[in-house]
Amino acid sequence: MIEKRALKTLEFDKIRQQVAQFCTSSIGKSAIEELVPETDYETVVALLEEMDEGLSILRVKGNVPMGGIFDVRPHAKRAQIGGMLSPMELMEIASTIRASRILRNFIEDLEADETITIPHFIERKEQMPVLTALQHEINDCIDENGGVLDSASVTLRTIRQSRRAEEAKVRQKLESLTRGANAAKMLSDSIITIRNDRFVIPVKQEYRGHYGGIVHDQSSSGQTLFIEPDAVVQANNEVQRLKVKEQAEIERILLALTVKVEEVGHDLFVLVQLLGEIDVILAKGKYGQANKCTMPKMNADGYIRLVRARHPLLPIEEAVANTIEFGRDVTAIVITGPNTGGKTVTLKTVGLCTLMAQSGLPVPALDGSELTVFEQIFADIGDEQSIEQSLSTFSSHMVNIVDILSKFDDKSLVLFDELGAGTDPQEGAALAIAILDEVVDYGARVMATTHYPELKAYGYNRPSVVNASVEFDIETLSPTYRLLIGVPGRSNAFEISTRLGLKTNIIDRAKSFTGTDRHEVESMIASLEESRVRSEREAEEAHGLLEEAKYLHEQLTERIRTYDDKKESLEKKAKEKARKIVDDAKRDAEAIIEELRAMKKNAASAVKEHELIDAKKRLEETAPQDNKVLQKVAAERNRAQNLAVGDEVKVISYGQKGVVLEKASNDEWVVQIGILKMKLPESDLQYVKPEKEQQTRAMANVKNRGSLVKLELDLRGERYEDALLRTEKYLDDALLANYPRVSIIHGKGTGALRQGIQSYLKGHKRVKSFRYGEAGEGGFGVTVVELK
Structure with a gap:
């Protein structure tokens, strides 16, 4: 299991909060809050396949019926230990069973649709217990508001009919008192109200003896008394007796239904678990849709390739996408450059995307991304200064690093932010190099950020390490947050100072204090950046062409x-x-x-x-x-x-x-x-x-023509249209010469000419087959054509 420290450092809890918002039930939300990354490869692949099925369903249907689901496990547990369930609890159980039936029918309809494949959803559908009979029994007794229906039993209907009749008699007698000749003078208001669950009328204080009976309450001023007149005491007693009888019958009905629930208690636990899992899967898919995420391909080889990946906690319109690839020949990336350039964001992007994938979540990257399953993820990121432990920033970082070095292995992802910071620069750089060597030599995958210039040459001296930096725009004096793989970061202090107006003589003097080696390194980095910009521009032009x-x-x-x-x-x-x-x-x-x-x-x-x-x-x-x-x-x-x-x-x-x-x-x-x-x-x-003359002339024609047609056609350096015309004529000549096989040399290059020639060969009626040349025939630069 991934350590909680890494989850907290990389802010995985915020990802869980965002996903939980897409759940439709409390069951799903609770499951998302407990979501942790898995470390078993097969389990992770299954989780992602489930999520992808959910995405497919959402794309096809738009939504899934998941309303009316409640976490009824506490209700089932109480029924199992002998408690009596309330009408509202029973109603929630019936609602949940009904929701499962609707969802089961929905999945069955999808199962019949040949355009979509959802084996994981079908498997869960088949595991769902069918409890429709219990739902109908509850619905026959309990209404949607949690009230017990008259139809729950014949006895209850009879009792309620009698109670209503007695209440009507009481009201009739009290209404005759409120309409009497002296009622307007003796009563505070001509209404019938209820106190202590008995019908009463509001009588003025001075006329309390006129009506007799029982005083149940009085107004705050004491001027009005709520009296149950003698004339209705017996009738009220009868109403109360029927209410007690009604409550006893209701309890009997509820106990009977509770026994039914207790009988299928285990099935309810299974049903709630399955509904919660489906809610979680769909929430992951909805999160992916809302944040333009994709399902990464997983591997067990330690290989990471994130195509145009964004930090998942940054707004889509603000986050800068970067392509990050390492884990095979290169197992470590060292990002150098000034602060506030986006180095830490890049580190967290890789860490969070890995955690998300291992939790079955889509990642904010383009299709074609690939991630690996790590058994442990370690992160030393941020200012860990601890006042309580009297530890400095350096000491706090070192305590964490020591812990990491005692636990990591070759199946770990290790993220170091500002490695070696907080101490003497020379010693800090030396420590950083030694720590990186330890982790890299052990075979772990590493990403580290640093602002030490000594580490800029680190990647050049070790074949499994590559340098990287975050781009800085000198014109705007601000970082672009673009990651540049293979180019170490360089200090822009002199350039920034010049643009801000610092005198030239001061800058020149400052440059004289820097060592020759440092100057050469900075020049080398500047040259690499210029080459990169030129290459990107030429690549864009070539792509356009x-x-x-x-x-x-x-x-x-x-x-x-x-x-x-x-x-x-x-x-x-x-x-x-x-x-x-x-x-x-x-x-x-x-x-x-x-x-x-x-x-x-x-x-x-x-x-x-x-x-x-x-x-x-x-x-x-x-x-x-x-x-x-x-x-x-x-x-x-x-x-x-x-x-x-x-x-x-x-x-x-x-x-x-x-x-x-x-x-x-x-x-x-x-x-x-x-x-x-x-x-x-x-x-x-x-x-x-x-006939003899025909054969003689045909042989002579083939011989003459064959002597002029070569066994190979060289198209290197030709324009696309000219190459096609030459190929067409050459094939005609080869066919007339009765050649069974010819070779077309197009070179490797960008592959555009090769693809064009092979597309033409596919549509030629006299071409039997074609293939690339063998190692001794020219490899991918030659296409060998079989004629028929």
Whole structure:
């Protein structure tokens, strides 16, 4: 368990107070007030998963029905030891059971929703005892205001009816007295009132003997007496008797209900516990929503990475966010720099975020943050001067540090604020270094702040330690509270004094008193700061260019995709139309050819000339009428093919092969197709190379082209658009050369060119797969492409 001292020093109690405000029941508030960080990794992960489920429910539903819940454990305990519960206590029990039933139904509805996963809530729902029968029994007897209903029992209804009848008689008799002839003179007021639970009338002092009866009270002046006249004494006695009887019946009913409660006392304890846990989980989620927190990823490796983390106790609009990372190669951060710069706030931010995560709370940081589970957290922060113990600031700090050094281990987070302060600077710095060495060498995670200049070089001499500082704006003479990892803080006394108007000769003299080593260190730090500012500016510019390039790439990719889709659609439609035309023509041609064959078989019987002419004409008419584009393309091609007698050709309009017999005219040839001789235009003929010639020419073409295409394409230094165009052409050449595999060299750089090339490869139809190069092939700077 984390020590209470660390919880107090880091002000974890204030975090609990803020979270408790989001609870809807006293049960949840009490649980939050006792909330402490867990030290078991599995437990912490489960707590955060529960909280994340609560956040998911709040995001989807907006709210969860948690009204009407009371801490009824004391009531159940009193019932178990034989006490009688009051109507109000019974009403609270019924209300709590009703609230659990509504919540159970709510979770069951969520369980049926496939868009959300809530196993922890479902588990608690299934553990909830079902006590609906007890709720109905109580509601049948007790109303919402804690009154016992007439319907609680037949006997109670009868008694109350009799009591009301007797009260009506008493009122009737007293009203007749207040309306009498002498009433205005003898009575202080014509009203009926109650004293000592009996009906009376206000009589003036001097007329007390007129009505007789019993005096129950008098006014402060003594002039008015509240008298129960003799005429109603017996009736009032009857009312009192019925009231006693009524109270006895009520007690009997309450005892019977108390026995029912006692029978399910254990179930009530379980129910209240589960409702309290759910209230706590939802309160954590609501706190996270209100403070823009996220769920960190947890590890058991001592690694901390807080992305743009804020101090949880500072207003969101005022807190400066910082990214803090350490715990693997670097196990310690030493923050140097002047006071009031935000060093302590940074320390507390890490400590509080760790405590919050280990308590199942979201942390005020961006997504991607990661924290570890520590078994102990130690903090030496603030002015611990103790007058009672006659200890100075240094002594008080040292007492605390000695205690820390006796307890910490490699699974501890140790936070030192102004380590070694309050004593001689040289000795204090030496102690600080020795203490840090002790903790760092043991393997603990450490964050320490100091204003000693000797510790500025501490991080440079130890590989597991890194320097840091809080930025100071010389122009405004104020800290920016930004944490600078890797840059030690430097004194700005000379610069501040110059801006405030201190004479130059005084500043120069002061500089002469500082040692050469110190001056060199300050110059080094100043150079580091300048480099950091320049790097940040260049990084921002590069990021802007990268975002612009990404946008342009997305636009270009979308246009190419749209073009390809449209092109493919048009080609598909054209091919389908052409296929249909050709199929129809084939069917007609085949029918005519069959008819001609039949004529040939029947040659014995004379075949008339006009029948042959008619068949030939119909055969010519089967040529597709919508093939003008194909014929035009064929004509362009045939200009270079120089047809000759004996050439084998393909008749485009019929889809049949034939042999050229003779030239009929400038643009017409006589072609033998099977048994038919036809005169056809040259534009309808396509030269067909003999099979052996085709194979020879294809091999020669591949050989010639392959000798010109390299096995790798170097794109280093190319602009993005030029690189894409070169890649497209290169892949076409490689495919024509029948290369099964090629390499594209794009370099490592920022990765933008690599991502663009690989995005293009994903959409290429002839790319089978691609991968990064092996160690001997160029690694991440090369993409190896498999072609198909």
